Amino acid sequence: MDNIILEAKNIKKHFPIKKGLLLREVASVKAVDDVSLVVHKGETLGLVGESGCGKSTLGRTLIRLYEPTAGEINFDGQNFLKLKGEDLRKKRKNMQMIFQDPYASLDPRMTVGQIIRQPMDIHNVGSATERDQRVLELIELVGLRKAHVNRYPHEFSGGQRQRISIARAIALNPELIICDEPVSALDVSIQAQILNLLKDLQEKLSLTYVFISHDLSVIEHTCDRIAVMYLGKIVEIASRDELFKNPQHPYTQALIGAIPRVGQGKKKMKKSLGGEVPSPINPPSGCTFHPRCPYKMDICSQKVPVLEGSGTHKKSCWLEKAPQV
Amino acid sequence: MSIQPLLEVKNLETTFRTKAGPVRAVNNVSYDIHKGQTLGIVGESGCGKSVTSYSLMRLIEHPGRVTGGQVLLNGRDILKLSEGAMEEVRGGEMAMIFQEPMTALNPVLTIGFQMDEQIMKHKKCSPKESKERAIEMLRLVGIPSPEERYNSYPHQLSGGMRQRAMIAMALSCDPTFLIADEPTTALDVTIQAQILELIQNLQEKLNMTVQFITHDLGVISEISDRVMVMYGGQTCEQADTSELFLNPSHPYTAALIASRPKFGERVQRLTTIEGSVPAPFELPKGCPFVNRCSRVKSECAGTKPPLIEIRPGHKVACFNPL
Structure with a gap:
């Protein structure tokens, strides 16, 4: 298909653990372990x-903020991992990132104007006056006022700061934006403002988002397709409707079951998923979810299931069909 | 209900003295909770x-101070x-469970020493009994091998286990x-579900009265x-849970509920x-919400709206309720 903007094949990102006098690698954290996915133009893919x-880690690896340990990434049909120097810099213009913590991701010593202008300065876009002009445009586009341009980040609330980082991210007209928990640090009433802004900008500028969140309600609201991850692997990927109506992986089912529903009144909590996420240094054998899985079979601890399925709905699970809950 | 509530908070006021003048962080708050609720x-x-x-626990530190009101626990003013x-x-x-077990x-x-x-x-008991x-x-809250965990330091436990230890x-x-x-704010959803289930079960078993604070409408x-x-x-606003979510009367409550993406509802x-x-x-x-309110009236800016009972058990502080 030609509408694929990004394709990742068997991406791995392992962080080495070094110990001893010679800092020998004794083990590694398998943060991302053999993940393949595609991102289509104009969609929002949820992680x-x-x-x-x-x-x-996957989000950052996709745009090479982390260098993957193994695998292949194609961006706009080009092998992105082979690019170097000037070519890489040019390509990077097309991808940006919005970070979780708007307090940590903005330099406190720079004014809002300087922050938003910096990507254009780095990539040498337009003349000085054009850049200043563009900064003002962007400020209005994200719902701040022109008068804000000379202020510093500490003068703004969390929601406004997140607007500044969004302005910075779209300054270079990127095609792809990785949004890493962009609303997690914000209050509920502010979350809605930012989610609406991201949606408006996507329509206006035909952006593609990879949207990372732990909040399934937010994911359901924002995303067209969703990949569920567990211990460095994608365990299920499907369109939004499919995933929520017909979750196939026991972990997805448990996650959906654990969401507190608004307005249903006090209820007895259901028996929830036991245990905790195991250490990625030494993940369980076979399917990494098997120690917590309610439908565990013999094969689960022996062989690693493959992510497969019919059409667009894929799961990595040995169960033929997950019991409906 | 005619029986006396376990906890009655009357006109509680907590003020912080700052350079910019006194800040009233809690302003004339009243509520009560019945036993087991x-x-x-x-x-x-x-x-x-x-x-x-923190005011209820009397843990407010300088420059803050509880400046008014009563907190009656079983009829006794603990202030x-x-x-x-x-x-x-x-x-x-x-007792209190804090939000961040790592700092609390x-x-x-x-863990054992602190307990x-x-x-x-x-309990005025011997170290052995203790x-x-x-x-x-530790066993009751579902911590595996509690004898070993008794001798563990907080950093040796995971976030969920630390929160269990706090409980x-x-x-x-x-x-x-x-x-x-906010006992579950720092935790993942599946761990959150475990902790909520645990608090509910223990509440039933011990017939406890609970005041649960959170910003998450779903959890609440x-x-x-x-x-x-x-x-x-x-x-x-104060109301029974189902009443509050079905008929929110304060514009802020209504807006708060509407601004949250609801699971299974597409907008x-x-x-x-x-x-x-x-x-x-x-x-x-006047009303603290006046600048953001969509139903603002002329009197809202000047006077604080009193908390009025509009339906049995449903109180709202608004001049123009929904």
């Missing part, structure tokens, strides 16, 4: 999972 | 929900108790009243019998509340 499942 | 307090950051809880008498109540009759637990002392300290003080009690509590500690002296301040709606919504240090755009939460020292004179 969801619990902390430590590798969703943020 | 759960009251959920919900609001955004800075609304005063945590300060309310009037001496510090020594309060130490008997705190951790004994009433002492990193250089073992013994509390148990020996309140240790047995501590291990029994075990809070419940170790059979409190009748438990304050849970599943765990509480009654809900209080706070904004700018004041109560906006193109979310309803937003314009602007942001005002800083506590620049609160408007």
Whole structure:
């Protein structure tokens, strides 16, 4: 298909653990372990999972903020991992990132104007006056006022800061934006403002998003397709409707079951998924979910299941069909 | 109900002295909780929900001070108790689970030491009995191999286990009243579900009364019998949980519910509340929500709306309720 903007094949990102006088590598954290996915132009692909499942590492690896340990990434049909120097820099213009913590991701010593202008300065876009002009345009586009341009980040609230980082991310007219938990640090009433802004900008600028979040309600609202991650692997990927109506992997089912529903009144909590996410240094054998899985079979601890399925709905699970809950 | 509530809070006021003048973080808040019930307090950051809880526990530190009101626990005003008498109540009759177990637990002392300290003080028992009690509590909250964990330091436990240890500690002296301040905010959803289930089960078993604080509307709606919504240090609305979510009367409550993406309900755009939460020292004179409200009337800016009962058990502080 020609509408694929990004294709990742068998991506691995292992962080070495070094010990001893000679700093020999004694083990590695398998943060992302053999992940393949495609991102289509104009869509929002959601990455969801619990902390430590590798969703943020995957997001960063996709745009080479982390160098993958193995695998292949094609961006706009070009092998992105082979690019170097000037070519890489040019390509990078097309991909940007919005970070989780708007307090940590903006330089406190720079004014809002300087922050938003910096990507254009780095990539040498337009003349100085054009850049200043563009900064003002962007500020209005994200719902701030022109008067804000000379202020510093500490003068803004969390929601406004996130607007500044969004302005910075779209300054170069990128095609792809990785949104790493962009609303997790914000209050509920502010979350809605930012989610709406991201949606408006996507329509206006035909952006493609990879949207990382641990909040399934937010993921359901924002994303067209969703990949569920567990311990560095994608365990299920499907369109939004498919995934929520017909979740196939027991982990996806448990995640959906654990969402607190608004307005249903006090209820007895259902028996929830036991245990915790195991260490990615020494993941369980076979299917990494098997120690917590309610439908565990013999094969699960012996062989690693493959992510497969009919059409667009894929799961990595040995069960023929997951019991409906 | 004619029986006396376990906890009655009357016109509570907590003030912080700052360079910019006194800041009233909790302003004239009143509520009560009946025995065995759960009251959920919900609001955004800075609304005063945590300060309310700290005021109840008398843990407000300089430059803050409880400047008015009464807190009646079983009919006794605990704000009037001496510090020594309060130490008997705190951790004994009433206990608190804090949001961040890593900062609430002492990193250089073992879990067991910290639990013994509390148990020996309140239960007046021997170290041996105390240790047995501590291990029994750790087992009750579902910590695997509690005998070993008794000798562990907080950093050796995972986030979920640390929160369980906090709960075990809070419940170790059979409190009748438990304050849970955002106990699951720092946790993953599946762990959150485990902790909520645990608190519910223990509440039933021990017939505890719970004040549960969170900013998550989903959690609040599943765990509480009654809900209080706070904004700018004041109560906006109080009602039974199902009533509150079905018929929210305060514009803020309604907007808060509408702005949250609801699971299984598809909307193109979310309803937003314009602007942001005002800083506590620049609160408007009248209703704190006046600058963001869509149903604002002329009197809202000048006078504080009183908390009025509009339906049985449903109170709202608004001149123009929905």
